[in-house]
Amino acid sequence: RRLIFGLDANTYEHEAPGKQDVLGFARAYVAKGLTSCWGDTPDPTNHTTYNARTYLQAQLQKAAKQSETAAKGDKNPKDFLLFSPASFTVRSTTKDNTGERRYVEDMVFPTLQFPSDHGVLSTTLEVQPPRLSRYLRPSLLHR
Numbered sequence: 001r002r003l004i005f006g007l008d009a010n011t012y013e014h015e016a017p018g019k020q021d022v023l024g025f026a027r028a029y030v031a032k033g034l035t036s037c038w039g040d041t042p043d044p045t046n047h048t049t050y051n052a053r054t055y056l057q058a059q060l061q062k063a064a065k066q067s068e069t070a071a072k073g074d075k076n077p078k079d080f081l082l083f084s085p086a087s088f089t090v091r092s093t094t095k096d097n098t099g100e101r102r103y104v105e106d107m108v109f110p111t112l113q114f115p116s117d118h119g120v121l122s123t124t125l126e127v128q129p130p131r132l133s134r135y136l137r138p139s140l141l142h143r
Helices: 022-031 066-072
Strands: 004-008 049-051 074-076 079-083 088-096 120-127
Touching (some): 079 088, 079 120
Antiparallel strands (some): 004 079, 049 074, 088 120
């Protein structure tokens, strides 16, 4: 069986109390025999979210003025596709925060054109052939 698991891992660029940093998350999925669309060691600055609450949303204490989006906003690498490296290899991964198959760095979203607060990930995977060891008798493998 082959599994591809997409998730909002809610990871953060920097480690902080009560928050999972992206490199710690990567160590955890690698320890379970998985990899991601970003590899075994994702770049912590490869953000898939950049949003800030407005004064029209609940929790006004979290609201940010336009000049405060960098300080109060959520700009982090949160989105992943996980899978077994024995099943797939990554050919390419792209992200989109425009709805036009491109990602504009340092652009706060959602926008009127792109209503999500997470970028869209698109990954092309190559299926790996089954390992021969799965089909051979153990006595044939150790000659």
